[in-house]
Amino acid sequence: MTGLRAAVDAATAQLREVGVPSARADALALLAHVRGVPGAELQRQLVLGATLDAATRQAYDELVAQRRARVPLQHLTGTAPFRHLELAVGPGVFVPRPETELLVDLALRAVADVSAPTVVDLCTGSGAIALAIKHELPAADVSAIELDPMAHAWAARNRDNLGLDVEIDCGAAESAFPDLDGGVDLVVSNPPYIPVGMVPIDPEVRDHDPEVALYGGSEDGLRIPIVVAARAAQLLRPGGVLIMEHADSQGDSLPAALRQQGVWSRVSDHLDLTERPRAVTAVRRAW
Numbered sequence: 337m338t339g340l341r342a343a344v345d346a347a348t349a350q351l352r353e354v355g356v357p358s359a360r361a362d363a364l365a366l367l368a369h370v371r372g373v374p375g376a377e378l379q380r381q382l383v384l385g386a387t388l389d390a391a392t393r394q395a396y397d398e399l400v401a402q403r404r405a406r407v408p409l410q411h412l413t414g415t416a417p418f419r420h421l422e423l424a425v426g427p428g429v430f431v432p433r434p435e436t437e438l439l440v441d442l443a444l445r446a447v448a449d450v451s452a453p454t455v456v457d458l459c460t461g462s463g464a465i466a467l468a469i470k471h472e473l474p475a476a477d478v479s480a481i482e483l484d485p486m487a488h489a490w491a492a493r494n495r496d497n498l499g500l501d502v503e504i505d506c507g508a509a510e511s512a513f514p515d516l517d518g519g520v521d522l523v524v525s526n527p528p529y530i531p532v533g534m535v536p537i538d539p540e541v542r543d544h545d546p547e548v549a550l551y552g553g554s555e556d557g558l559r560i561p562i563v564v565a566a567r568a569a570q571l572l573r574p575g576g577v578l579i580m581e582h583a584d585s586q587g588d589s590l591p592a593a594l595r596q597q598g599v600w601s602r603v604s605d606h607l608d609l610t611e612r613p614r615a616v617t618a619v620r621r622a623w
């Protein structure tokens with residue numbers, strides 16, 4: 337038998353040793369996962385001086401060893417929180433990030449005056465944005481598309497697990513939902529946008545997020561975002577809104593590229609909670 341606290345302390349030290357960010361939070365999350373309890377219950381057990389049996393200790397040590405090897409925490413627990421949802425994630429799908437939650441706030445604001453908006457999520461990955469919008473705005477008619485069949489399978493699984501009525505197609509954003517042309521109120525997208533050649537430093541991202549989810553297809557990372565925006569312009573009705581995430585280095589270049597497309601008005605950029613430029617919004621001009 338080992339004390340819970342001693343196990344967490346040892347795991348935290350091991351994770352810190354190899355530079356895992358948020359080592360203690362990860363050690364706690366893995367222990368909560370292995371014990372099958374929420375974080376708050378784990379804290380209670382820690383305060384009460386609970387112990388770990390040998391089998392659970394072994395399972396915990398194995399997870400900590402994988403985290404030391406920089407397997408993403410979310411792959412080890414099998415879930416990622418996004419807005420009010422817990423999404424299933426693992427190899428083959430991009431882990432949704434907290435900063436992307438901003439897009440859902442912007443989306444809800446953009447369609448606040450539309451009673452049953454038609455919403456399209458281009459490049460949906462795990463389905464995070466589309467499913468969160470449907471969850472928070474049940475009257476919306478939400479469709480999403482994802483190119484990568486493995487990621488698409490995760491999105492469909494999340495949709496089914498959560499029981500949310502969202503159409504999720506497998507295919508290219510560039511040719512998404514031709515039936516909806518000119519009738520969509522809101523297009524939201526977190527496309528791949530990392531400049532080609534700029535390999536992420538974090539092993540969790542570099543080695544575990546699919547490449548198709550990361551790289552924007554050109555030196556400035558904007559080739560794919562720009563073609564996705566062009567498709568959004570075809571989908572949107574006049575006055576419809578595009579919301580697109582971008583890298584913090586693209587807060588000028590992506591808005592400039594959208595202005596060049598000549599179909600957008602009110603192009604403006606938005607900061608995330610860490611005050612970094614993170615998302616652009618634009619309104620579809622009349623034809």
Ligand SMILES: C[S@@+](CC[C@H](N)C(=O)[O-])C[C@H]1O[C@@H](n2cnc3c(N)ncnc32)[C@H](O)[C@@H]1O
Nearest residue numbers: 430432459460461483484508509526528548549
């Ligand atoms: C940065 S991830 C974002 C995933 C999800 N929207 C999120 O915010 O967590 C980009 C996603 O776009 C997908 N993707 C890349 N190119 C695409 C394309 N041309 N059409 C549709 N999806 C694409 C990738 O497979 C990946 O799942």
